[in-house]
Amino acid sequence: xxxxxxxxxRGESLRRIRESAAQARYDFKxxxxxxxxxxxAVIGLLMVISISVVSIFADDLxxxxxxxxxxxxxxxxxxDYEPRKAAPFSDECxxxxxxxxxxxxxxxxxxGTNALxxxxxxxxxSFYEDILVVTEFIExxxxxxxxxxxxxxxxxxxxxxxxxxxxxxxxNNSLTQIKLIYKFENDAMHHWWLPDGYDVCIFGTNDEGxxxxxxxxxxxxxxxxxxxxxxxxxxIIGTIIGSxxxxxxxxxxxxxxxxxxxxxxxxxxxLALAFVAALQAIDNFTLPLWFAFLLxxxxxxxxxxxxxxxxxxxxxxxFPEANLPLRIIVVVSxxxxxxxGGPWKDFFELADSSGWRIFASLIGLMIVGGIFILDRxxxxxxxxxxxxSRTLNSLDWRNPYRYLTFRTLVIFIAxxxxxxxxxxxxxxxxxxxxxDRLWKIQIALVFTGWPGYARLIRGQVLYVKEMTFVEAxxxxxxxxxxIMFRHILPNAWAPLLVAFTLDIGGTILSASGLSxxxxxxxxxAAEWGKLVSDGRAHFPQDYWLxxxxxxxxxxxxxxxxxxxxxxxxxxxxxNRR
Amino acid sequence: xxxxxxxxxxxxxxxxxxxxxxxxxxxIAQIIPADPAAILCGExxxxxxxxxxxxxxxxxxxxxxxxxxxxxxxxxxxxxLAEGDWGESTTYNRPTxxxxxxxxxxxxxxxxxxxxxxxxxxxxxxxxxxxxxDQVFDHISRFLAIAFVSLPIFWLAMMLQLVFxxxxxxxxxxxxxxxxxxxxxxxxxxxxxxxxxxxxSSSLCDTAITGIACYPSWYPSGGTxxxxxxxxxxxxxxxxxxxxxxxxxxxxxxxxxxxxxxPSFTLGIASAxxxxxxxxxxxxxxxxxxxxxxxxxxxxxxxxxxxxxxCRNALVPILTILGFSIGGAIGGAVLTESIxxxxxxxxxxxxxxxxxxxxxxxxxxxxxxxIFLMSNLIVxxxxxxxxxxxxxx
Numbered sequence: 002x003x004x005x006x007x008x009x010x011r012g013e014s015l016r017r018i019r020e021s022a023a024q025a026r027y028d029f030k031x032x033x034x035x036x037x038x039x040x041x042a043v044i045g046l047l048m049v050i051s052i053s054v055v056s057i058f059a060d061d062l063x064x065x066x067x068x069x070x071x072x073x074x075x076x077x078x079x080x081d082y083e084p085r086k087a088a089p090f091s092d093e094c095x096x097x098x099x100x101x102x103x104x105x106x107x108x109x110x111x112x113g114t115n116a117l118x119x120x121x122x123x124x125x126x127s128f129y130e131d132i133l134v135v136t137e138f139i140e141x142x143x144x145x146x147x148x149x150x151x152x153x154x155x156x157x158x159x160x161x162x163x164x165x166x167x168x169x170x171x172x173n174n175s176l177t178q179i180k181l182i183y184k185f186e187n188d189a190m191h192h193w194w195l196p197d198g199y200d201v202c203i204f205g206t207n208d209e210g211x212x213x214x215x216x217x218x219x220x221x222x223x224x225x226x227x228x229x230x231x232x233x234x235x236x237i238i239g240t241i242i243g244s245x246x247x248x249x250x251x252x253x254x255x256x257x258x259x260x261x262x263x264x265x266x267x268x269x270x271x272l273a274l275a276f277v278a279a280l281q282a283i284d285n286f287t288l289p290l291w292f293a294f295l296l297x298x299x300x301x302x303x304x305x306x307x308x309x310x311x312x313x314x315x316x317x318x319x320f321p322e323a324n325l326p327l328r329i330i331v332v333v334s335x336x337x338x339x340x341x342g343g344p345w346k347d348f349f350e351l352a353d354s355s356g357w358r359i360f361a362s363l364i365g366l367m368i369v370g371g372i373f374i375l376d377r378x379x380x381x382x383x384x385x386x387x388x389x390s391r392t393l394n395s396l397d398w399r400n401p402y403r404y405l406t407f408r409t410l411v412i413f414i415a416x417x418x419x420x421x422x423x424x425x426x427x428x429x430x431x432x433x434x435x436x437d438r439l440w441k442i443q444i445a446l447v448f449t450g451w452p453g454y455a456r457l458i459r460g461q462v463l464y465v466k467e468m469t470f471v472e473a474x475x476x477x478x479x480x481x482x483x484i485m486f487r488h489i490l491p492n493a494w495a496p497l498l499v500a501f502t503l504d505i506g507g508t509i510l511s512a513s514g515l516s517x518x519x520x521x522x523x524x525x526a527a528e529w530g531k532l533v534s535d536g537r538a539h540f541p542q543d544y545w546l547x548x549x550x551x552x553x554x555x556x557x558x559x560x561x562x563x564x565x566x567x568x569x570x571x572x573x574x575x576n577r578r
Numbered sequence: 579x580x581x582x583x584x585x586x587x588x589x590x591x592x593x594x595x596x597x598x599x600x601x602x603x604x605x606i607a608q609i610i611p612a613d614p615a616a617i618l619c620g621e622x623x624x625x626x627x628x629x630x631x632x633x634x635x636x637x638x639x640x641x642x643x644x645x646x647x648x649x650x651x652x653x654x655x656x657x658x659l660a661e662g663d664w665g666e667s668t669t670y671n672r673p674t675x676x677x678x679x680x681x682x683x684x685x686x687x688x689x690x691x692x693x694x695x696x697x698x699x700x701x702x703x704x705x706x707x708x709x710x711x712d713q714v715f716d717h718i719s720r721f722l723a724i725a726f727v728s729l730p731i732f733w734l735a736m737m738l739q740l741v742f743x744x745x746x747x748x749x750x751x752x753x754x755x756x757x758x759x760x761x762x763x764x765x766x767x768x769x770x771x772x773x774x775x776x777x778x779s780s781s782l783c784d785t786a787i788t789g790i791a792c793y794p795s796w797y798p799s800g801g802t803x804x805x806x807x808x809x810x811x812x813x814x815x816x817x818x819x820x821x822x823x824x825x826x827x828x829x830x831x832x833x834x835x836x837x838x839x840x841p842s843f844t845l846g847i848a849s850a851x852x853x854x855x856x857x858x859x860x861x862x863x864x865x866x867x868x869x870x871x872x873x874x875x876x877x878x879x880x881x882x883x884x885x886x887x888x889c890r891n892a893l894v895p896i897l898t899i900l901g902f903s904i905g906g907a908i909g910g911a912v913l914t915e916s917i918x919x920x921x922x923x924x925x926x927x928x929x930x931x932x933x934x935x936x937x938x939x940x941x942x943x944x945x946x947x948x949i950f951l952m953s954n955l956i957v958x959x960x961x962x963x964x965x966x967x968x969x970x971x
Contacts, residue, residue, distance in 0.1 A: 041721055263598035266947040268909030271927060275943055278931040279609035510730055514913050517732045518928055533733055544740055551733030558728040566724055 032571045039570060045563020052557050056221035063215035097133065099181045100144075101164075103171065113157075113165040116185060133185040134162050144178040154181065205545045207535065213546065217553050219527040224557060227443055227512045228505040234447045236501050239454020240490070246455060247462030248485055254459070261452035269449045270514065276445040277520045283436060439522055442515045446508055457500055461493035468492075495572035499565050506561035513554050529554045584962050592951055599947040600659065603940040604652055610936045615639040617668040617934070659944075665937030669929055674941040677926060680778060682945055683803025684768065684922030685915065688845060689907035691806070691838050696846030696853060696903070701896070703850075704857025709884060711862065719854060726851025732913040735844040739765040739917070742840060763840045766919045768805065769833055773824045776816045777801050777808065783816065792816040805834040841918040845910050849903040856899055861892040894965050901954035908946055 036042055055062060101114050118131035138156050141149045153170050157163035164181060204213035246257040264272065465471060466489060474484050513530030515521040522528035524535075529550045536546025615638035616623055623635040630637070639645050643654050658665070664674040707719040741751055743765035752762035769775045776782045776792040778800035783792035793801055793811050801808035809830035817825045824830055864870065865888055873887045874880075912924035923942050930938040 041717070041724075259594055259598065262595045263602055265905075266595055266599055266951050267602075267943055268905045268946055268950065270909035270912050271923075271943060271946050274912065274927055274931055275603075275606045275939055278934070278939060279606050281610070281934075506728060510728070513730055514732060517730075517913065518916065520931070530730075530732075533730075533736075537736070540736060541740065541743070547733065547736050551730055551737070554730045554733065555725075555728055558730070559725055562724045562728050 035571045036567050039567055041563050042567020042570065045560050045565075045567055048556060048560030049564050052221055052560060053225065055218055056225050059218040059222060063212075063218045096139070096182065096184050099183070101166075101179050101181060102177065103166075103179060104177050106166065107171060112171065113163055116162045116164065116181070116183065132162050134160075135183045136161075136186050137184040138181075139184065140182040142180040142182065143176060144180065146180070149179070154179075204549045205543075207532075207546055213532070213549055216527040216532060217529065217550055220529045220532060220550065220553065221557070223439070223522065223526070223528045224509045224513065224554070227439065227446075228509045228557075228561070231443050231446045231450065231508040231512070232501050232504040234443075235450035235454055235504065236497065238447065239451040240458050240497065242451065243455035243458030244462050244485055244490060244493075247459035248466065248489065250463075257455065258459075261455055264449065264452040270511065272449045273442070273445040273511065273515060274518070274520065276448050277441050277515065280441045280444060283441075437523070438520065439528075442512055442521045445515075446511055450504065450508070454497070454500065457496060458493060461496060462489050465489045465492045499569045499572060502561055502565035502568055506558040506565070509554065509561070510558050581963065585959050588955055588958050588962075592955060595951060596947075599944060600656060601652075603943045604655055606943070607936040607940050608648065610934055610939070613644075614668060614936060615642055615644055618642075618666070664941045664944075667930075667935055667938045669933045669935040669938065674937045677938055678923070678941045678945050680803065681921060681923045681926045681942075682949070684920055685908055685911045685924060686949065687804045687806060688838065688841055688911055688914070688920060688922065689904060692842040692844075692846035692907050693849060693900070693903055694846075695842055696850040699846075700850040700853025701857050701893070704854045705861060705884070705889060707854070708858045708861035708865070716858075720858075723851045723854040723858075726847045726854075729847065731844060731848065731910050732917055734847065735841070735914050735917040738840050738844060764837050765840060768837055768920055770824070770837075772821050773830075773833060774820055775805065775830070776812055776820065777803065777805070782819060788819070790815045790819060806831065806838070809834055841914045841920060844914050845907050848910065849906060852903070853896065853899065856896055857892065860895050861888055864888045864892045867891070894961070897957055897961050897964065901950075901957035904953045905946075905950040908949065 036046075097116070097118075099117065106112075106114065116133040116135050118133055135156055138151065138154070141151055141154050143149055149170075153167045155165045155167070157165060166179075170176060170179065204217065206212055207216075242257060246254045267275075462485075471484060471488050474488050479488075512521060513528070513533070516528050516530030517534045519534065522531040524531070532550035533547050533554075536543065536550065539546055615635055619634040619638045623633065623638075625634045626632070627634065627637060632640075636645075643651055646654065662675060664678065666672075667674045667677050670677050703719045703722070707716040710716050742763050743750060743761040750761055752758050756762065764770065774780050774782055781787055782790065783800050785791060791813060793799065793808070793813060793816075797811050801811070810827050812827060812830060817827070817830075824833060861884075870883060870888050873883045878887075908923070911920075911922060912927060914920070915922045915924035916928060923946065926938060927942045929935070930942065
């Protein structure tokens with residue numbers, strides 16, 4: 002066949018793409034029409050958009066404050082100056098409490114000191130201090146906070162950033178350290194979005210003098226990341242397991258549903274607590290190379306099979322049965338190999354405890370077993386005849402289904418990329434390099450969250466499975482994988498989308514709860530739950546340390562929940578024409 | 579299927595789940611990176627026992643059965659569980675079953691009281707918002723339903739402390755408005771600090787020391803742990819020995835109740851939110867049924883139609899949520915307990931994780947699972963009784 006011969010097929014596949022794009026556009030318009038009917042839903046959308054914008058532009062919105070180290074890309078705030086708290090709207094943000102060591106000055110024979118910012122870290126990891134311009138000198142104290150006479154220190158009149166220290170202080174050897182309290186010019190704090198001359202911290206500062214407003218802005222990044230990551234991972238895992246359970250039914254379904262029952266039997270937060278405790282000793286998440294390739298490869302095999310099979314030989318369903326004893330031999334020898342002589346000793350390389358090794362091997366067996374169960378029906382029909390020509394055919398541009406195989410190509414490239422970019426080529430693939438406490442709560446939340454999705458998807462699949470078009474697809478001999486991916490799942494996504502949106506809000510709540518208990522973010526991190534828990538030490542008096550981070554959590558969660566509620570109306574079949 | 583058959587079937591279905599939960603807790607305990615034997619023997623681990631020639635560490639491992647293969651350990655764990663030996667807590671130096679026995683009623687009382695507060699609020703708002711569908715009240719209460727679910731429970735708890743408690747320079751609306759001293763509600767603890775409550779943990783009820791029986795002989799010794807109930811059964815003898823300010827059954831009850839209100843309200847608010855939505859949806863569905871139309875056609879008043887005909891049927895599906903909301907409330911208790919200083923399962927679990935006390939963690943997970951499964955079982959059975967159609971499945 003030549004290029005010209007394929008004109009018709011190419012036209013056909015283009016027409017299909019165009020048609021589906023038009024359909025999508027129409028669906029979106031109709032959905033928006035329903036969505037905007039509800040004021041609450043629109044408010045929710047605006048809330049979500051606003052919080053996303055804030056998290057993206059946190060760098061620009063955050064007030065530059067001496068307590069915040071802008072050079073540090075990890076957004077860590079450091080503590081090397083006198084801690085103090087300021088109430089919201091109090092005029093304290095531009096006040097600096099500078100400690101000056103008289104002993105050092107005496108050693109250097111100096112008679113004064115610069116007004117300096119706290120130590121900061123430059124891009125090349127060196128330390129530096131900014132020279133500040135003093136606008137108002139407030140007080141002079143000794144190291145115990147006792148007020149000394151202000152006339153003992155004089156501000157240089159020409160450049161306003163040098164303090165002359167009087168002879169009387171220098172000669173008083175009982176004084177080793179003094180504290181200068183002054184206001185300084187802080188232009189960086191005056192942002193375009195703040196009214197002119199507005200130099201107060203609107204949310205107050207914490208006991209380390211850090212601007213709470215900036216911390217909350219940065220906290221939005223952490224919370225949104227956690228929300229999206231956890232929700233996405235749970236959706237993926239839950240969908241795979243739920244659709245297997247719903248589609249194959251029977252014993253597979255029974256086993257999976259009993260497992261979800263176990264997960265449902267323990268309240269989510271307690272389950273997550275237990276799981277975080279179990280993950281405590283693990284500090285990086287790596288997989289052995291062969292294992293990292295096993296997962297994408299097995300997916301690839303299954304995917305390729307259903308696609309190629311169906312597109313190249315439609316209607317061909319009668320393949321010779323695979324040799325049953327042979328299959329049993331393969332399974333048994335695999336299990337024996339894995340259990341006895343397998344590389345379990347350094348499997349995962351995660352923790353050095355015998356229990357973990359056994360748990361890991363169980364998981365490995367479960368995954369392998371799952372693949373076997375999943376592919377059983379497909380395997381029954383497997384035939385290795387003509388694999389090469391089928392592969393070539395599927396890459397052929399003229400094949401109207403070739404855009405399906407494009408996705409398999411992407412999976413393959415992704416698995417290669419995973420290998421190339423991860424780590425040291427030491428037989429291991431680092432999945433999560435910095436497996437810190439935030440990652441642990443994310444993994445724990447995924448672990449506790451998937452059964453909900455699995456049940457949801459199972460119900461949907463059971464519902465869609467009985468519809469006429471699925472029966473039609475089955476009657477023309479389409480394989481299971483194709484029916485699942487092309488016919489059932491596209492018709493079951495609607496409640497999934499709603500659950501996904503609601504789950505982002507729920508995850509943000511749970512993650513902040515775990516952080517509040519002290520299992521989540523590291524101390525001092527800009528995470529909302531952690532901020533509330535840090536503020537708890539000063540709670541009734543300095544209520545703002547608790548009030549504002551909590552409001553941020555409530556705002557974000559409310560936004561996602563309202564959004565999800567609005568989407569529920571959109572996908573509700575009652576609202577379809 | 580008749581009722582008893584239905585109940586038996588439901589109970590039988592629980593068995594695999596319970597076995598699964600024990601496997602699960604056992605697996606978690608295996609993964610936790612702590613050696614309970616090393617924690618138990620502490621500094622003496624290196625000492626050598628002259629008789630056997632083994633170190634203390636080895637002896638402890640032997641005693642706990644840690645030198646056995648995992649399968650054998652699991653078998654031992656199951657046997658011990660069945661015999662009521664839930665292991666030894668390394669944090670509290672007490673049997674885990676005792677720790678859990680003391681903590682569970684605290685959480686359960688709080689959770690049940692929370693649902694007691696949440697149900698009337700949720701159901702009333704739900705009914706009203708269904709009746710006034712698409713009116714202003716409906717929109718407000720639907721917003722409230724979502725807002726209730728969105729509030730971080732630990733934050734809400736602290737805000738309630740701020741507003742209804744006292745001892746602060748800010749907040750505390752009660753003192754200026756109602757002229758109370760010390761806020762509307764106490765914000766910490768299960769009881770007033772001045773009160774030694776006669777229960778299992780206090781020495782007051784140790785008959786060996788004081789010679790006083792706190793509870794009548796037919797009552798569980800040391801009480802059930804549910805103080806709202808216990809306080810009515812405390813004997814006069816015991817009442818004489820506690821702070822005279824609280825020396826009556828009513829005063830004890832009152833003290834417990836007042837301390838429960840804020841934590842339970844915090845805990846119940848999320849359940850109230852979801853209840854509101856379910857009640858509204860359920861009632862709206864019922865309102866379209868034929869029998870409601872018939873009732874209206876008969877000329878009954880609208881309120882009678884809604885209360886007698888519609889609500890009674892709309893409430894049936896609401897029953898199913900009861901089981902789940904108990905689970906949710908116990909999960910949420912982890913957060914409220916630490917704020918209100920209640921020593922229930924939540925606090926115990928957090929302590930267990932911080933100290934890597936694996937046997938307590940297993941115990942708490944197991945007991946929450948048991949409570950949750952039991953409440954769901956009861957709800958299922960009730961549902962089957964109320965709505966016979968369920969049994970036909």
